[in-house]
Amino acid sequence: MKFVADSGAFYSLLSPGMAGAAKVRLNPAPPWFRIMGIGGSTTTYYTKVNDIVLAGHKLPPLEFYVGGSDTGTAGLLGQNVLGIGDVEYDLPDGHIRLFRWRDCDNAMKAYWVNGGSWSELKIDPRSERDPHTTATVSVNGTSLHALFDTGAPTTSISSGRVPGSMIRLW
Numbered sequence: 001m002k003f004v005a006d007s008g009a010f011y012s013l014l015s016p017g018m019a020g021a022a023k024v025r026l027n028p029a030p031p032w033f034r035i036m037g038i039g040g041s042t043t044t045y046y047t048k049v050n051d052i053v054l055a056g057h058k059l060p061p062l063e064f065y066v067g068g069s070d071t072g073t074a075g076l077l078g079q080n081v082l083g084i085g086d087v088e089y090d091l092p093d094g095h096i097r098l099f100r101w102r103d104c105d106n107a108m109k110a111y112w113v114n115g116g117s118w119s120e121l122k123i124d125p126r127s128e129r130d131p132h133t134t135a136t137v138s139v140n141g142t143s144l145h146a147l148f149d150t151g152a153p154t155t156s157i158s159s160g161r162v163p164g165s166m167i168r169l170w
Helices: 016-022
Strands: 003-005 035-037 040-042 045-049 052-054 057-059 062-066 075-077 086-090 095-099 134-139 142-148 166-169
Touching (some): 016 045, 016 062
Parallel strands (some): 003 075, 142 166
Antiparallel strands (some): 035 040, 045 062, 086 095
16 A cells, blocks of 8 residues: 655644555544545544554554545555654655654765765754754755744745745655
């Protein structure tokens, strides 16, 4: 089954069809919680998936929201999956790697570089309240706060010249 990797989603989501096929137990989400998208909003449920294998690795039990439209995918993998450890987005080769760095503070982390150039960006600390991958970037000499969102169809920069303007990168 295919999932959309959406680093801009704070949580993972199962489509209603996938939840039905997997016969998971649906619990009502709090009444104030709604999933909103281009087509409007929808009632939402949540479930706990105890047996999930991603790229051949068994993951700990994870909670998923259930709702939205069936779009031909099983759902979205959000930050409660993509944030389990360090993540590498190798978009040109179509890979996302989850791993944990241990005892390698001085190691060359750009292991794929073979004599070419590369750059490094300091990622902001993440928290349960703000789980997204963000960093400060510079666009034409202006510092902006960037959110890296693999689910966004394009890169966008918020309008206005206010401190804390946001750029969404994919």
